[in-house]
Amino acid sequence: MKKVFVHGWSFSSKIWENTYKSEESIFVDLPFHGENQKKYNLPVIENFSEELCSLIESVNEDVTLIGWSLGATVSVLTSLKKPKNLKKLILIGFSPKFKDKEIGHNPVMIKAFMLALKIDFKDTVYNFRKTAVGDFFKNIPLPEKEGSIHLLKEFINTDITGRLKEIDLPTILIHGKKDKIINYQASVYSHKKIKNSELILTDCHHAPFMCKNQQNINDVIIFPQKF
Structure with missing residues (x-):
């Protein structure tokens, strides 16, 4: 089974490579991040989601889509387009409505x-990375300023709470209870709305896959077909 990874805002696909690089892994950069510096028509998230759907359908085998933070929102929107060979979702640090104090982040x-x-x-951006994952990650290039700010604005104004019930794929929600970017209650809420879902809460920050002593999280991501 192929695994397609979509990272979170301000980082790049390199955030995954040390742990999850393999022949089965496909790493995708968000618009205006990493190597993805091409222009997108508005709305950017919707158009990128269409592109991701096409990528998944071009893979000649079953796919698990793994999205983190903004990448998790993109992953949900992509899954709702129902690419024929997408078989599982893994959503890390996900919120269906970021601009919400209870299931996202304080609007103020x-x-x-x-x-x-x-x-x-x-x-x-560096301070955001530090807050999110405990490191500035200065080895990862900064995203393009104007494009990434617009992308973030679209994410902030996205509300897919009403569409969670449409997800019909097996879904694993992973969230750190010490997450300072997205309230972990967002995944608790989503778990209640997504019928075929499993919730994994960890004593970790916004990126549980980067925390020490989280082998169970790595096992879920590396061997999604077993869960």
């Missing part, structure tokens, strides 16, 4: 963050 803090991005993009 989001507004302040967006202002900070405009004033000092570089340091704000």
Whole structure:
């Protein structure tokens, strides 16, 4: 089974490579991140989701789609297009409505963050990475400023709470209870709405797959067909 990975905002596909690089892995960069610097028609998330759907259908075998944070939202939207060979979803640090204090992030803090991005993009991104995963990750290039800010705005204004019931794939939700970016209650909420879902909560930050002593998380991601 092929595994297609979609990273979170401000990072790149390189965040996965040390742990999950294999012949079965396909790493995708979000728009304006990493090597994906091409122009997209608006809305960007929808058009990227269409592109991801086409990529999945071009793979001549079953696929598990693994999305983290904004990448998890993209993964859900892609799954709703029902690519014929997509068989499983793994959603890490997912929120169906980011601009929501209970199942996302405090809207007041989001507004302040967006202002900070405009004033000092570089340091704000590095500080975001530090808050999210405990490291600045300066080895990962910064995303393109204007495009990535627009992408983030689209994510902030996305609300797919009403579409969770449409997900008909086996779905695993993984969330760190110490997540400072997205309230882990977002995954608790989503688990209740997605019929064929499993919830895994960890004592970790926004990226449980990067925490130490989380072999069970790595097992789920590396061998999704067993879960």
